[in-house]
Amino acid sequence: MEKDSGMSTAESGQINKGSAYAAAAASLLLPGLGQLLNKQKTKAIAWFMVPLLLFTIEISTSQWGRYIKLMSGKVPVELISNNYTKAINNNQNNAGAEQADSLGALFAAEEETATDSGSGDPFADAAAASDSGDPFADAAAASDSGDPFASVASDSGDPFADIAVDSGSSDSQANYFTAKYLYPNYYIEGEKHYPIRDFGGFFTRGIWGLVTLGRLPIDSEYAGGVIELYNKVVPWLTADNSIVLMGNGLIAMAVLVVFITLWILGVIDAYKTNIKFQQTGIRESSKEFWLRIWDSLYVYVVSAPAFVMILFFTVIPIFFTFLLAFTNYTYKIKLGAKLIEWVGFNTFGFLAMDPGWLSIFGQIFLWTVLWAVMSSFTVYGLGFFNAMIVESPLVNHKRVWRTIMILPWAIPSLVSLMMFRNAFDKDGLVNQFLFATGLMEPVSNFLFNIGLAGKADQPIFWFQPIYNGRLARFVVILVNLWLGAPYHMMMIIGTLATIPRELYEAAAIDGASGWQRFKFITWPMVLAATMPALIMTFSFNFNNFGAVYFLTGGGPSWDPAKIPDSMRIVGSAMPGQTDILISWIYKLSFTKDFEQYNVAAVYSILIFFIVGGFSVYNLVKSKSFQEEAGE
Amino acid sequence: MNENRPLTLVKGKQTRSAAMRNSILRFLQYLWLILTCLVVLVPILWMISASLTKGKLLSGVPLIPDFSKFSLEHYEYLFTYKSQSGAPYSDFVAAFLRSLQIAVVNTFAVVLLTTITGFVFSRFKFRGKKSILVSFLLLQMFPSFMGMIALFMIYRTFGWLNKPILLVFIYAAGAIPYNTYLIRGYMRSIPLSIDEAALIDGASKTQIFTKIVLPLSTPIIGFIAVNAFMAPWMDYMLPNQLLNMQNQTVAIFLYRLTDPLITLYYNPLNFMAGALVLATPITLVQFYMQRFIVYGMSAGAEKG
Numbered sequence: 001m002e003k004d005s006g007m008s009t010a011e012s013g014q015i016n017k018g019s020a021y022a023a024a025a026a027s028l029l030l031p032g033l034g035q036l037l038n039k040q041k042t043k044a045i046a047w048f049m050v051p052l053l054l055f056t057i058e059i060s061t062s063q064w065g066r067y068i069k070l071m072s073g074k075v076p077v078e079l080i081s082n083n084y085t086k087a088i089n090n091n092q093n094n095a096g097a098e099q100a101d102s103l104g105a106l107f108a109a110e111e112e113t114a115t116d117s118g119s120g121d122p123f124a125d126a127a128a129a130s131d132s133g134d135p136f137a138d139a140a141a142a143s144d145s146g147d148p149f150a151s152v153a154s155d156s157g158d159p160f161a162d163i164a165v166d167s168g169s170s171d172s173q174a175n176y177f178t179a180k181y182l183y184p185n186y187y188i189e190g191e192k193h194y195p196i197r198d199f200g201g202f203f204t205r206g207i208w209g210l211v212t213l214g215r216l217p218i219d220s221e222y223a224g225g226v227i228e229l230y231n232k233v234v235p236w237l238t239a240d241n242s243i244v245l246m247g248n249g250l251i252a253m254a255v256l257v258v259f260i261t262l263w264i265l266g267v268i269d270a271y272k273t274n275i276k277f278q279q280t281g282i283r284e285s286s287k288e289f290w291l292r293i294w295d296s297l298y299v300y301v302v303s304a305p306a307f308v309m310i311l312f313f314t315v316i317p318i319f320f321t322f323l324l325a326f327t328n329y330t331y332k333i334k335l336g337a338k339l340i341e342w343v344g345f346n347t348f349g350f351l352a353m354d355p356g357w358l359s360i361f362g363q364i365f366l367w368t369v370l371w372a373v374m375s376s377f378t379v380y381g382l383g384f385f386n387a388m389i390v391e392s393p394l395v396n397h398k399r400v401w402r403t404i405m406i407l408p409w410a411i412p413s414l415v416s417l418m419m420f421r422n423a424f425d426k427d428g429l430v431n432q433f434l435f436a437t438g439l440m441e442p443v444s445n446f447l448f449n450i451g452l453a454g455k456a457d458q459p460i461f462w463f464q465p466i467y468n469g470r471l472a473r474f475v476v477i478l479v480n481l482w483l484g485a486p487y488h489m490m491m492i493i494g495t496l497a498t499i500p501r502e503l504y505e506a507a508a509i510d511g512a513s514g515w516q517r518f519k520f521i522t523w524p525m526v527l528a529a530t531m532p533a534l535i536m537t538f539s540f541n542f543n544n545f546g547a548v549y550f551l552t553g554g555g556p557s558w559d560p561a562k563i564p565d566s567m568r569i570v571g572s573a574m575p576g577q578t579d580i581l582i583s584w585i586y587k588l589s590f591t592k593d594f595e596q597y598n599v600a601a602v603y604s605i606l607i608f609f610i611v612g613g614f615s616v617y618n619l620v621k622s623k624s625f626q627e628e629a630g631e
Numbered sequence: 632m633n634e635n636r637p638l639t640l641v642k643g644k645q646t647r648s649a650a651m652r653n654s655i656l657r658f659l660q661y662l663w664l665i666l667t668c669l670v671v672l673v674p675i676l677w678m679i680s681a682s683l684t685k686g687k688l689l690s691g692v693p694l695i696p697d698f699s700k701f702s703l704e705h706y707e708y709l710f711t712y713k714s715q716s717g718a719p720y721s722d723f724v725a726a727f728l729r730s731l732q733i734a735v736v737n738t739f740a741v742v743l744l745t746t747i748t749g750f751v752f753s754r755f756k757f758r759g760k761k762s763i764l765v766s767f768l769l770l771q772m773f774p775s776f777m778g779m780i781a782l783f784m785i786y787r788t789f790g791w792l793n794k795p796i797l798l799v800f801i802y803a804a805g806a807i808p809y810n811t812y813l814i815r816g817y818m819r820s821i822p823l824s825i826d827e828a829a830l831i832d833g834a835s836k837t838q839i840f841t842k843i844v845l846p847l848s849t850p851i852i853g854f855i856a857v858n859a860f861m862a863p864w865m866d867y868m869l870p871n872q873l874l875n876m877q878n879q880t881v882a883i884f885l886y887r888l889t890d891p892l893i894t895l896y897y898n899p900l901n902f903m904a905g906a907l908v909l910a911t912p913i914t915l916v917q918f919y920m921q922r923f924i925v926y927g928m929s930a931g932a933e934k935g
Contacts, residue, residue, distance in 0.1 A: 321778055407914070415865075
């Protein structure tokens with residue numbers, strides 16, 4: 001440590017808050033400045049990197065230079081987009097759009113991935129459906145192939161522009177190389193202009209996009225030009241794509257938050273160092289500073305890759321979904337051709353007020369809760385029972401029994417679920433078995449009599465007809481029992497081994513019966529040990545998409561007569577009778593041509609709060625977390 | 632329960648009625664066990680039998696083995712059918728290899744990332760630790776595919792679509808929070824005094840991690856590795872949205888075989904064969920790694 005006796009006021013015991021505030025204010029103005037006032041040069045340089053980096057990113061991704069040039073009147077008139085060029089522009093636009101479209105279609109065809117399997121790729125579908133095509137696809141196609149038309153900027157002075165369009169691709173090369181950047185015409189009377197949109201960099205344009213979600217869709221006239229799908233040379237002529245803007249805006253915000261945090265840390269540091277110096281007269285040398293930084297940053301540095309991955313692949317997508325809940329984004333909006341708008345809590349309000357949606361949602365929610373409770377308890381109960389029997393002293397060859405019984409756990413669940421989907425088919429194992437054993441009639445009648453099945457069919461249609469909704473729900477729980485019980489059996493067998501033997505000996509001496517020993521020792525001890533796991537099972541099952549989707553696909557469908565009119569807009573994204581909330585959300589987001597992104601997002605938020613609240617409660621109560629709190 | 636028999640013997644109260652009751656109880660227990668095992672085994676046997684039956688109809692599958700219907704055509708389909716001529720492998724094998732590739736890379740990525748975060752969270756105190764832990768927990772509660780639109784956008788922007796291996800980013804990122812909890816719980820049980828001794832001997836933090844904490848955490852790492860290896864095989868949603876037909880994974884391949892809407896591929900008996908070919912190695916790995924898994928399950932149960 002360096003001692004700087006000249007500046008020190010430590011001896012007098014007086015602390016001059018003013019200078020500390022001054023340092024803090026200087027740091028607020030420009031990180032590093034306060035550190036400089038505190039006479040810490042290395043540190044100042046380190047902090048100064050923050051605004052430097054911030055502005056470098058902004059400037060290098062922006063075209064503010066062009067904006068300044070334009071505003072200072074240094075741009076030759078022929079480079080400014082005007083009504084004359086607009087005519088040509090229009091002409092080329094059409095040609096360009098055509099080509100782009102065909103490419104877009106090609107690209108979409110190439111990407112047939114999901115369209116085939118029924119649930120659509122939301123973007124590829126846009127390309128196929130809308131005239132203007134999928135902006136993503138076109139953008140990618142155009143940049144991949146270097147599509148000359150898409151990137152042509154009309155040069156007002158170029159007499160060949162029209163000819164090039166006529167003669168097709170032979171002259172297109174010339175066009176591509178002679179394409180010139182065109183400045184927007186901000187001098188048109190009565191037109192709003194958006195300099196941030198046209199010239200902004202990573203941060204400014206990102207925030208603008210997030211706030212406005214775009215202003216200019218395809219074919220709108222703007223600043224003496226016509227907005228087109230994609231323009232490589234003149235970026236401002238490219239149509240706004242709300243989703244892209246939202247995504248970029250989110251990323252910009254995330255980066256900005258990091259910078260602002262650093263900025264604030266700089267202010268705090270300047271203040272604290274100043275105070276500390278006044279108190280002790282000791283100033284940290286730069287070497288010590290770097291050592292300390294490495295020491296305290298060690299955890300952040302080594303775990304940075306994990307954090308970055310979580311940020312990009314978990315946090316940003318989640319925020320994105322949160323934002324979608326406040327927009328009007330549904331299948332009706334073809335990106336590029338139409339803009340998404342912020343609608344605040346409208347979707348929430350609609351879902352909470354509309355009786356039709358509310359009743360369907362209520363029924364699905366009730367079934368989801370029932371499903372989560374039933375599936376968790378049945379699985380736990382059967383697992384417990386099986387564990388007790390396998391571990392019973394009267395049973396030999398425990399290993400063999402156990403190995404067979406945990407088989408369903410070892411088989412991948414997707415495979416078993418799809419196998420059961422076939423087993424409960426009209427011609428599947430179950431019906432065949434019932435026919436072969438002559439049990440079909442009694443079983444069918446029985447199911448009808450107890451009200452599970454709506455009709456006494458032979459064969460039994462387990463998942464299809466509308467009147468068998470309850471039966472399908474019952475079967476879903478049954479199949480889940482097959483899948484889930486072994487896991488709990490294993491877990492409980494594991495816990496049984498941890499119960500101290502002495503307890504049983506003491507109980508036996510006291511003359512407790514087997515049942516009493518179970519009731520007063522085994523049961524409470526196992527329950528206490530596996531309670532967190534049970535809660536986990538509950539929240540897992542609440543969101544157990546696979547158990548429903550792969551088994552029944554949500555079917556059987558609702559009785560069309562019972563569907564409220566206001567629900568009909570969802571078309572084939574209607575929930576089925578076994579659909580739980582999560583699988584309905586999946587349908588709402590990915591049913592081709594009926595995507596309801598905003599509704600799906602609202603319901604996701606709801607699930608998030610229910611299940612998240614549950615889990616946090618579970619965690620905060622847990623032993624290890626409370627120990628942590630005590631540290 | 633384990634101690635039931637010796638204790639009763641010691642007390643010498645093995646009367647006739649008790650013996651009688653025990654044998655009834657034993658009978659009932661065996662009956663239950665046999666029934667349970669039948670319920671477990673019959674669907675699996677049916678699956679095997681279906682995969683060896685001619686044709687493409689479930690109704691043609693005999694309940695009792697019928698050798699006149701025996702055929703290996705479904706397995707042949709799996710290993711020979713190519714939708715594009717000139718492809719080096721059949722569609723199924725190619726899809727299988729893609730999934731295998733994802734699974735292997737994912738295993739390494741998850742183990743590397745989560746052991747580091749687990750180490751950090753178990754050994755250091757730092758600002759924001761607790762809030763990060765809670766947010767980790769919250770993060771995994773959000774239905775993963777709801778971020779799909781954003782993920783799709785990110786993948787498209789970077790040109791990552793249709794590249795199976797890059798799905799690992801999402802799988803690994805998704806696996807970090809929960810596994811961090813597990814590893815952290817385990818590493819906290821490794822005495823700090825070992826670290827301190829090493830520190831005195833001049834070991835760096837990274838050395839403590841690689842030379843001490845990591846080797847002592849093998850059981851939990853085994854558990855996490857198995858889980859990370861298993862997860863991608865059965866994921867349906869991500870590949871469905873982010874990969875095209877030519878780059879499908881094996882889960883999608885199988886799903887297509889069972890979806891009646893896709894008439895070109897629909898054939899439940901082909902599915903049965905494919906499911907068996909896929910499930911057999913996975914099941915064997917699960918059994919082989921059972922030791923780790925049971926351990927991890929109880930750790931997970933304890934730590935919540």
